[in-house]
Amino acid sequence: MTGGKTMHRSSQQRTELSELGEFGLIEHLTKDIKIKHPSTVKGAGDDAAVLDYKDNQVIVTTDLLIEGIHFDPLYTPLKHLGYKAVIVNLSDIYAMNATPLQILVSLGVSNRYSIENIDELYSGINLACKNYNVDLAGGDTSSTVSGMIISITAIGEAKKSDIVYRNTAKVNDLICVSGDLGGAYMGLQLLEREKEVFKVNPDMQPDFEDNHYILERQLKPEARKDIPDLFRKIKVKPTSMIDISDGLSSEVIHICKGSDKGCKVYEDKIPVHPETQAMAKDLNIDPTICALSGGEDYELLFTLKLKDHDKINTVPGISVIGHITNKNEGMQLVTRDGTQIKLTAQGWDALLR
Amino acid sequence: MTGGKTMHRSSQQRTELSELGEFGLIEHLTKDIKIKHPSTVKGAGDDAAVLDYKDNQVIVTTDLLIEGIHFDPLYTPLKHLGYKAVIVNLSDIYAMNATPLQILVSLGVSNRYSIENIDELYSGINLACKNYNVDLAGGDTSSTVSGMIISITAIGEAKKSDIVYRNTAKVNDLICVSGDLGGAYMGLQLLEREKEVFKVNPDMQPDFEDNHYILERQLKPEARKDIPDLFRKIKVKPTSMIDISDGLSSEVIHICKGSDKGCKVYEDKIPVHPETQAMAKDLNIDPTICALSGGEDYELLFTLKLKDHDKINTVPGISVIGHITNKNEGMQLVTRDGTQIKLTAQGWDALLR
Numbered sequence: 100m101t102g103g104k105t106m107h108r109s110s111q112q113r114t115e116l117s118e119l120g121e122f123g124l125i126e127h128l129t130k131d132i133k134i135k136h137p138s139t140v141k142g143a144g145d146d147a148a149v150l151d152y153k154d155n156q157v158i159v160t161t162d163l164l165i166e167g168i169h170f171d172p173l174y175t176p177l178k179h180l181g182y183k184a185v186i187v188n189l190s191d192i193y194a195m196n197a198t199p200l201q202i203l204v205s206l207g208v209s210n211r212y213s214i215e216n217i218d219e220l221y222s223g224i225n226l227a228c229k230n231y232n233v234d235l236a237g238g239d240t241s242s243t244v245s246g247m248i249i250s251i252t253a254i255g256e257a258k259k260s261d262i263v264y265r266n267t268a269k270v271n272d273l274i275c276v277s278g279d280l281g282g283a284y285m286g287l288q289l290l291e292r293e294k295e296v297f298k299v300n301p302d303m304q305p306d307f308e309d310n311h312y313i314l315e316r317q318l319k320p321e322a323r324k325d326i327p328d329l330f331r332k333i334k335v336k337p338t339s340m341i342d343i344s345d346g347l348s349s350e351v352i353h354i355c356k357g358s359d360k361g362c363k364v365y366e367d368k369i370p371v372h373p374e375t376q377a378m379a380k381d382l383n384i385d386p387t388i389c390a391l392s393g394g395e396d397y398e399l400l401f402t403l404k405l406k407d408h409d410k411i412n413t414v415p416g417i418s419v420i421g422h423i424t425n426k427n428e429g430m431q432l433v434t435r436d437g438t439q440i441k442l443t444a445q446g447w448d449a450l451l452r
Numbered sequence: 453m454t455g456g457k458t459m460h461r462s463s464q465q466r467t468e469l470s471e472l473g474e475f476g477l478i479e480h481l482t483k484d485i486k487i488k489h490p491s492t493v494k495g496a497g498d499d500a501a502v503l504d505y506k507d508n509q510v511i512v513t514t515d516l517l518i519e520g521i522h523f524d525p526l527y528t529p530l531k532h533l534g535y536k537a538v539i540v541n542l543s544d545i546y547a548m549n550a551t552p553l554q555i556l557v558s559l560g561v562s563n564r565y566s567i568e569n570i571d572e573l574y575s576g577i578n579l580a581c582k583n584y585n586v587d588l589a590g591g592d593t594s595s596t597v598s599g600m601i602i603s604i605t606a607i608g609e610a611k612k613s614d615i616v617y618r619n620t621a622k623v624n625d626l627i628c629v630s631g632d633l634g635g636a637y638m639g640l641q642l643l644e645r646e647k648e649v650f651k652v653n654p655d656m657q658p659d660f661e662d663n664h665y666i667l668e669r670q671l672k673p674e675a676r677k678d679i680p681d682l683f684r685k686i687k688v689k690p691t692s693m694i695d696i697s698d699g700l701s702s703e704v705i706h707i708c709k710g711s712d713k714g715c716k717v718y719e720d721k722i723p724v725h726p727e728t729q730a731m732a733k734d735l736n737i738d739p740t741i742c743a744l745s746g747g748e749d750y751e752l753l754f755t756l757k758l759k760d761h762d763k764i765n766t767v768p769g770i771s772v773i774g775h776i777t778n779k780n781e782g783m784q785l786v787t788r789d790g791t792q793i794k795l796t797a798q799g800w801d802a803l804l805r
Contacts, residue, residue, distance in 0.1 A: 122702070141617065144710070145618050146695055147544045147550075147606075149548065149615055150511075151509050151510070152510055154506070156504050157503040158503075159554075159556060159589070159607060160500035160501070163559075163560050163603055165596050165597070191500045192500055194499040194500075195500050197500070203513070203605065207518050207521075237512075237513070237514075239516055241518060241521060243518050243520075243521060244518070244520040244599070248516065252556065253500075259493075266498070
């Protein structure tokens with residue numbers, strides 16, 4: 100993907116929402132939905148969806164994406180936004196070691212958006228449903244005073260014995276993470292920088308060369324569907340798991356606090372992509388800070404029994420970054436020079452100032 | 453309830469959201485949650501809720517409530533708003549002839565709201581959970597640029613054979629409605645009128661005398677939990693059902709279109725409360741229009757086999773308002789003077805203009 104097209108998004112055709120109205124819009128959005136799972140007894144088109152999960156447990160999660168907070172319409176193509184809105188929810192289901200099967204989509208839009216815009220958004224939602232094999236099983240549409248709001252609920256299933264919670268880590272467990280961290284945050288910083296350039300000179304083409312990886316991490320994240328599959332394949336069950344949506348630091352703290360434990364995380368073990376490192380250098384930001392506090396990476400953080408070390412050590416793309424300790428040892432980051440620093444959470448606090 | 457207090461809502465204490473931050477807020481909101489149902493295996497506090505519905509089917513619905521569209525903070529006490537946000541979702545579950553058991557709450561708030569405000573909102577959410585015996589099983593919190601957004605997902609269960617859809621009405625079925633219609637809309641008109649008075653003269657006390665019923669219909673609606681219970685008690689299963697959130701007209705059309713049928717609805721059979729009629733007269737609005745297009749009544753509209761007429765006829769608070777016909781007879785309102793008028797839907801189209 101290149102950002103240039105995004106900033107100069109053209110709209111050949113514009114059909115006003117008022118031409119279709121609420122019921123017309125729902126019909127328009129749901130007419131081509133094909134149900135993939137036998138457990139989706141009834142999808143869109145009634146007061147509620149009906150699901151049949153006879154032998155397994157049901158996993159449900161929900162997330163809000165709000166214009167101006169979670170996305171900036173200036174540089175977020177609507178198709179990518181739709182895709183990402185689904186992904187962030189599926190990520191929560193995978194983080195329970197479960198399989199997502201259905202989503203419900205509630206959409207709020209102002210009349211600034213046309214039917215073509217909403218079709219673009221749904222093309223991303225539908226693509227995510229296809230790629231992750233989930234059914235779009237209903238939802239709700241509404242108008243807003245201004246801007247767009249997307250609320251997605253994902254529903255999944257798992258065998259009771261397979262489900263992994265975040266509050267069940269034990270002392271000496273290994274702390275592991277999938278993929279690499281901080282890339283989505285660096286992608287966002289890059290987009291913000293180019294937005295400032297664009298404000299001053301709208302004819303300037305944004306400079307995204309050599310930064311495709313971090314842009315994709317920000318604009319088109321993927322959920323780690325493969326990780327629960329991997330656990331089944333190598334016959335490992337994590338002792339705890341959480342998805343990394345708010346930065347590594349917050350998530351490690353969630354696991355430790357939930358499990359009433361401490362931890363040691365080693366700075367030199369935290370996986371950071373070379374492109375993330377290069378951009379961090381460019382922008383004069385410490386790449387470790389990006390990984391710890393950046394957020395939106397949608398990787399999985401999990402703990403494993405020490406005895407599973409050899410099984411996971413051979414798997415490419417999984418990093419062992421530390422271990423769980425007694426609570427009284429605290430939650431520590433061990434820096435490259437061996438200094439111990441207390442881990443602190445950030446989340447979206449900054450936004451509320 | 454009187455509206456006077458609402459318009460002059462005092463805030464003795466104000467704790468800024470930034471004092472708690474996202475994680476502090478979640479902890480604050482979830483610390484006193486008590487789980488009521490064994491099917492709620494895991495509630496708030498992980499990536500997702502885990503539910504166990506072994507023998508029954510799972511019913512899921514979701515709804516968005518947006519400040520400035522679905523509620524006006526000037527005259528909506530936050531406790532009532534929280535209560536109503538839950539009710540509108542439970543109503544969808546009852547409309548499937550099912551029992552709600554859990555809700556997930558996603559909340560977006562700007563820093564215009566304090567912790568005390570959010571506690572007030574949650575006191576309403578918790579009261580609804582108590583009154584309707586459902587577990588608050590998780591959710592999400594977020595900041596907004598301005599205003600409040602509440603997205604609620606409700607999850608319920610039902611025996612497969614008990615579930616009632618909206619697209620299964622048959623020719624000659626009776627069309628029935630619970631309670632009375634148009635009251636919530638008249639309550640809203642009254643609040644809007646007093647808001648205009650308040651704008652001109654903020655010291656003027658709003659005049660809500662003799663209008664407690666329609667104000668309650670707007671500000672503190674209830675979901676018809678008792679109706680599915682009633683069906684079980686009198687051993688009746690509706691042939692179709694939907695909840696009345698957008699006005700009688702839209703909902704009758706949903707049932708007819710979904711079932712590929714027509715209908716005759718008799719104006720003189722549509723139940724309208726005396727207080728609704730009086731206010732409609734005051735404001736020079738046809739009370740039938742209020743019932744047909746008003747919305748937010750959260751009553752249940754259902755169809756019954758003709759043979760069940762005697763069973764339902766003895767039940768107070770249920771009105772038989774017409775019957776299902778062949779599709780080619782169209783969807784007709786028969787007015788008091790015997791004229792037939794084609795039913796038309798309205799929904800929130802007006803808002804998108």
